[in-house]
Amino acid sequence: MTSFTRRIALTAVAAAAFASLPAFAAEKVNLGVSIPAATHSFMGGINYWANQAKKDLEKEHKDLKITIKTAANAPEQANQLQDLSTVTKINALVVFPFESAALTKPVAQVKAKGAYVTVVDRGLTDTSAQDAYVAGDNTAFGRIPAEYIAKQLGGKGNVVALRGIATTLDNERMDAFNAVLKNHPDIKLLDAKYANWNRDDAFKVTQDYLTRFKNIDAIWAADDDMAVGVLKAIEQAKRDDIKIVFGGAGAKGMVKSIMDGKDKRIGADVSYSPKFIYDAIKLTAEARLKGEKLPATTIIPSVLITKENAKDFYHPNSPF
């Protein structure tokens, strides 16, 4: 509420300043947003929410200009950062780095030219290149499904896991998952294989799990895209021993399934919404308009999505 009143006050002040001193408009925030191109659903969501933020925030704040650039790879993103800095002359940047190490120097250069830098999700290898860091909670992303599965199975059963692509982010999630299972000695993690956050690979890996293990109680798909492949493989093998399929990230299809409650195996999900780019842009823009700083680290919490709260996470217009 306070932020709302502050925002109104700010808008009023800005409007007044704009009306009385058109030649001396208050210092504008020229915000650059640099994100990876929409090459998979999650990045599709990131692109959608970034554009949504531009639409909402530019309408709300007259002194805000947002420029969004999408890059297909790390070198392209580095070039775009240069352009944003020298051509667009941004004074604030929200960047979702393609790779941590490769983008550290280019981001540091933008900061050296005086722009305020917020890094989203994938961190930089040198944190002095950023002013603020906004991310999803990867530990909770692994912890919450493990707790849910343990509770639903009554502390006893066989579990298999599908991992994403071999990255530190994936290790963090897997470690958090394993840490919970340690407290439940009767739950056996039979195996964890990479399925690359990809439906097709998840289909194959699950087929092979089903061949190999005669009794599986729960599958941690660790991603909603992969969960689609998992469900199809179970359907094809006509197996009915699997009681839980737990995805991750809160894709709209999966959230809809939870709302409808049609599939008993899909009772919950954990949020890791691409909407955090929206939050990062909003937080950065509004702080800069007030000349304030963000806290060094903001973690957008990952929470358990169940039938009760699913509608808060359902965004039918988002591609994700």
Next chain:
Amino acid sequence: MPPEQQTPAPQPEGAQHRGENKPRWTERLHGLGPVIGLVLLCIAGTLLNSDFATVDNAMNVLTRTAFIGIIAVGMCFVIISGGIDLSVGSMAALIAGSVIMFINWAGPASGSPLMAVVMGAVLAVVLGALFGLAHGLLITKGRIEPFIVTLGTLGIFRAYLTYFADGGALTLDNDLSDLYAPVYYASLAGIPVPVWVFVIVAIIGGVILNRTAYGRYVQAIGSNEQVARYAAVDVDRVKILTYVLLGVCVGIATLLYVPRLGSASPTTGLLWELEAIAAVIVGGTALKGGAGSITGTVVGAILLSVISNILNLTSIISVYLNAAVQGFVIIIVAFLQRGRR
């Protein structure tokens, strides 16, 4: 290097090898590389996990091989003729997306969901043929390197799919999806439909390559394009047809792929081009063209899926090293059948 390959006159590079001058058995032995590799892998798989040798597992592996295998059969023609196509993965993804959009639209619009699905399947093949035709025309009439043309379309196809899908996924409507599902999930005489289609495509491919004049033209062009031209072979037409054939294969693979997950996203078909090319090369076809075999290609494609299947069925190797194992096997098999180039 092997002595039996010495001939009195120095052969021009890339000359078609002539079987009658050489002992047939050595050539056959070289050609057996992928088969030996596959047999060794299967023995290893059975030793590591007794479930490997079950019929269900074999059917799973063959079914998932079908997509890459069918594309690889078409790719075999293109590579033998001296060309390459880097775009097949993106092409498959775009075709899958287009077919899903079409069926979703035509289902309610035409009033006959079954008709919509059938027309969607036809559309997959037609689109594949058209894309292949475009490649062929650009390469022959436009005189652009196949590598460049297909590198360009690789980006174009995937970008359009991403655009149509709005960065997310295109998904088949539920009822239509159920109607289409048997194309992937049903079996005839205990063998899944995709495997049947794979077998039929491979047989047709083998017949075209080895028993028709067209097949011989393809090999002749790959061996030496100038000589083929002097021999009054319509080089452009033959080349265009190889790309159309490949496009049709991609279309067939896609019409089998769509019912599997009922959706296409920008990650659909990622790196399929490399898998298909790897299957062709592991199967004993020379990357620079001239000679190759459909049987080898089929074995090569199966071999590649068996590797990942074995890795999934066991957990002795660190998951970080999966890709390395695949790389080692590809190189070893290529080593077993060296000397054919």
